[in-house]
Amino acid sequence: MKRVKGFITSGILLLVSALPAQAAESTKPEQQVSFSVQVSRQVERDMMQVVLYAQQSGKTLKEVSPIVTQKLNLAVEEAKKRQIQTGMTNRRTNISYDKQGKASGWIDYGEITLESQDFTALSDLIASVSEQLAVQNIRFTLSDQKKQSLEKQMTEEALQAFKQKAELISQNLQTKGYQIANLDLGSPSDLGVDSQPVYYERKAVFSSSEAPSMQVESGLADLKIQLNATIYLKND
Template sequence: MRYFYTTLALALTTAISAPAFAQDNNALNYNVLNIQAEASREISNDEMTAVLYIEKSNKQPAQLASEINQLMTQAINTAKKYSQIKFETGSQSTYPVYDNDNRKVKEWRGRAEIRLESKDFKAASQLISELQQNFQTQSINFNVSDSQRKKVENELMVEASKNFQQRAQSLAQAWNKSSYQLININLNTNSYSNRPVPLMAIMKAASADVIPEQEVASGESQITVNANGSIQLK
């Protein structure tokens, strides 16, 4: 008998709570609109990154390693002269090269990288020219630095939020509603970069053993903040 009363009380509680939950859920989904707004800005790329590499071959792996290490040390010492440039060694590998029958090791080949990063484009261009006496350029890219990107994104978040509010207010007026209530909002950032690379100009200057004194075209990046969410008209 005790079990019967307990079950009945639970059933009554469920029956009373369900309509209240359904009522709140319906109220939340009544006069709800999904809105999207954005804010964007084009800013100049203020950071240059480059990857240079050296590749050598030798029949003796020990001699190959010694030669590559010597050239890498020379490159690091050269880079140290430029205090405005950050640099680090990249990946390094040594592997065998076989003959046509793939049975006998013909020689050993080694590869090593050095990576550069700087906001001083002129200094970076000069360093690349010096390093290209022994190194080859794998890539040169321009982008917005982290500090500049965060600053602009914070400003665009505020701007996108205001655009969202203006759009919400306009829609409320269009639907003859006096106000609205924000349900949720998401802010997302993305960017598109236009990064021309002055690689040929740098390589031509390097081949003539002249450190280039030139202005590079870093291009611009477009940073966009999207604001999307839901409001309820009142």
Template sequence: MKNTFFVIALLLFSANATAETELNFNLINLNATASTEVANDQVTSVIQVMLNGTDPTKLGQQVNQRSNQLLEKIKAFASVKSQTTGYQTRPMYKDSQIVSWQVSQQIRLHSHDFTQMSELLGEVQALGTVQSIEFSLSDALIESTQNELMQQAISKFRDKASLVQQQFNEPGYRLVNMSVNTSGYAPVYRMESQMMMSADMSSKSAPAALEAGSNKVSVDVHGQIQLISDTTTVTN
């Protein structure tokens, strides 16, 4: 029984040693990249209602009134989603004494419809100030683009592997390992001068000029292949 166990252990050790030896030669590291420029398909903007005065209670009521008017206007634009954020009451000091108060409320807007967002920003400038505009790629567009690029990058990797195999006059290769990495992207910010108008305006402005721009999406494939001479294990 002991002899049988010893023989089995020896065979397993020999098999592992052989496998490790097989993976320690003819190893080639390769990489491939696929990338493309994609037009941004969503826009996010922040509008701020801010008033200054000596009575914080009255200021709060006025800011709430303007914010409600803004939200009512936004409802007319079905493709634009809104969210109130960042309500703040802040004392203003001079010589260590409170001389006035500042009350503000921010409303975040988000849409995939640039035309409606442009028209909305033109209308609401009579009630608030456009603080920022950010263009970006939606999660769905990023995922679909990355899936397409992944296929391209892997195809390029296979082409490189085949080229290396042919140059070394080997019948084939097998894949040892592979990793796929996707690159990040940066939101594109746009602040047009005509959008940075004061809430003191009494009439509706012309639609804001929006230029969405684009983002670069990339997929990198890194891997290792082993050139092999045994045609029975070719995975080309």
């Protein structure tokens, strides 16, 4: 039993004595390099968003509110026919005052948002309800499907660009490869940024008699994705 115990003890001593040598090897300095790569793309916005509004004034809310509701419902009905998405964005009532500052009645105001990738159908809808609702603004953005697709494609491109640049640095500095220390990859910028909204006066500028449909330009979105990296260059 004593011999066995002595063998185990000596083995532990050997391991401990070997640790300083291993620690010395692990502390050998390595070259560290930080750099960034960027991928950019210009794409056409594929989603059109329109805000229509109705406003009515009168002596009582009972008089004005049904009129505004009827006009907003008309937009909903027309949107359903064309499979256009709708959403209420704002509905408010305010007291109106006369020149002497006395309450003289009520103002009812309501907005509805319409959204579609079918620009022609949405333009036709605007014309069809132009006698009842006016255009508050029109803007263009990217659909969720296009956002997801672009983010996947641009992320793959950014990672490929990182790999090529890391290998180029390693080759030119004549090292034996590299090891990733840190990667910081952001999401494509401007994916959710709309083009500048186009505002219109209260009058129905898209009346059915003047313009049965309007021609629209969605514009282009400039997308960028940046990857910041730090690598260690292998010397052996």
